[in-house]
Amino acid sequence: MSAYFDAFEVSARRLAVLRVLFFGLLAFDLWTIFLPHAPRFGAGGFNVSQVPALDAWLPLPTPGVVGALYIVGGLAAFCAALGVGVRLALPVVAACYSGVYFWSQSDSYQHHYLVSLLLVLLCFVPHGAWRGDATHVRSWAMRLVYVQVSLMYAWTAATKCDAAWLDGSTMNSLLSCEARLHVQAFGNALGWSEAGALRAVSASIMLGEFAAAALVLYAPWWTIGLFVIPFFHAGVEYLDFDIELFSYYMFVLLFALLLPQRWLDRGWDAVAQRLGGPREQVMRALNGDSVHPGVSTPWLIAGATALATFAVLRALPVDRADIGAVLAAAFALGVLAPWNRGAASVGTSSAIALIAGSGLCLAGLARSEALYDYHRQWGGYLRRSGDVEGAIARYESANAIQHDAPARHVALARLQLKRGEAAAAALNVDEALRRDEAAVSQANARARSASADAHDHLELGRAHVRLADTLKFAVEAFPAAGRSDDIAALQRKREGHLGDARSAFEANLRSDPACGAGRGELARLRSAGDGADR
């Protein structure tokens, strides 16, 4: 056994590809998908860890601490992807990601478990290998990464050796309408019934996963694995299963782990030929003669970088951004510290990477829905649990982040009305109406364009329903605020938008008669008597 692990060699280029793709994806994941979920941690003073026996000793997670760990973990992953401070970045990412995963069962995705395990294993890869000190390096930990991926495929295949999977009934329950049409077409082409096609697909998935377990383990078969295994994950995306970025992690992992070395070398040389010269020039300009270990300039740059990292991340509009900013500044100092001992792999470029990573986190979050979701979801929980003050504060943050798009103004106005602040509630309804009308105009333009599809009609219908709901609440909120708006006109306007919504949903069904989601929306309108309340 020892030789099986000891003798395993991996090329520095393969590790570089793994580093860039895997950790780049991880940074994106932590900042945009994990961060909005931070408010659920410790909500209601309740938590169960993945190892409940430890619960008596573990502190209760809080949104502030979990959010900070996601932010710093993302920054460390970003640095690892760029090859900056990898020695420190890997344990930091592993501690942030795996630590939060094992801290709470509120995060129960199996691929988060897989990523946690892989992050721990990657910490044991000799750090010089990530820097490319040698062309090849022996690493028992990388062998264990392959074994881990193989074990995952083997178990997930073994779990499918039961009647409920093999008779196609589980697959049948999982399929979306569109996917079902494709399975039917596949069956028709072969002269099979839909049930027969489902059984065939189910059996081939099970057999394919057993094959994947073997292909990953045996290097001469990697090329076959590279072309076969990603099909399962592509299928998962095709069937539209909600498993966040799992498929993308597997694409990245399979590409980095299974790409034949000669193809990797050929691609590497081609990229190096194009980018090598400019990269050398940039690195020389950044790290060249201006830095001399032992003089005060490096310490000044390290301090300034830590300060800049702190300042940028402190500006993030999340709870306890100061914790994340302090941890990130400490990480920056940790990364730049080897520089002061004369290490060759760090320099001004590392400092720039750290500041760029922090800036990317701030700018990227500002442009994504993540921060809006963070406050919106937290506000929703606080509203349901009766914390009106807290919910109002969260909704106000969410609305400010969302700029001109429809947000949570009506939900906020409801709470304000409940608290007797009718004038403030009416102002929020005005703002909701302004944004909803703008959204209807935009959706209308898309639905009337030559390239409009079923989805555009669906979105237009939903925009009309949203505006109709806001108008319904306006009828209640405006008189409470003492405003003399024409209530009958508001109601007529609302009826008009409901009619437009019905027309848009019908157009959706005409564009996609088999699977159009307009059917469900029309049913919801009928069951609500007109429009659904938000």
Next chain:
Amino acid sequence: MTTLRNLFIVGWVGLQVALPLSYYLGDDRFDERFAWRMFSPVRLSECRVKLVDRTDGAATIVRPNAELHEVWGNLLSRARSPVVHAYAKRWCDLRRDAGATAPALHAEITCENPARRGDAACAGALAAGAASAQPGCVVEPIDPAQNLCEVDR
């Protein structure tokens, strides 16, 4: 160093074999966290979850969703046993702090048997309840007669 590393490898692989195996050899079909069971029928099985306060012979329904984040409500409704027990421990401790000497909380959880999902003979079994459903169509992951305040003390 080599011995330590070998122990780590053996422990790692051993855990990755033992954890899923313990799921298949164990009784709890509803906690799939470490089983690598993807696209599982368990995830599709519906459960009816009722927590009942039977302190002093009463039978009052407890509503955990009113105080917990919906993520925990979802895990309770999927019969995740560690979450049921953790909630029970918290509930029982609060009752004891409030002066109850012998609080009693029972979990009446009935789920579609994942192994028989799609079996026509089991249609409507969950609505019929554990007592009336055809044998094997539904399962009760936690014994409803068990006082969770005694178990989790």
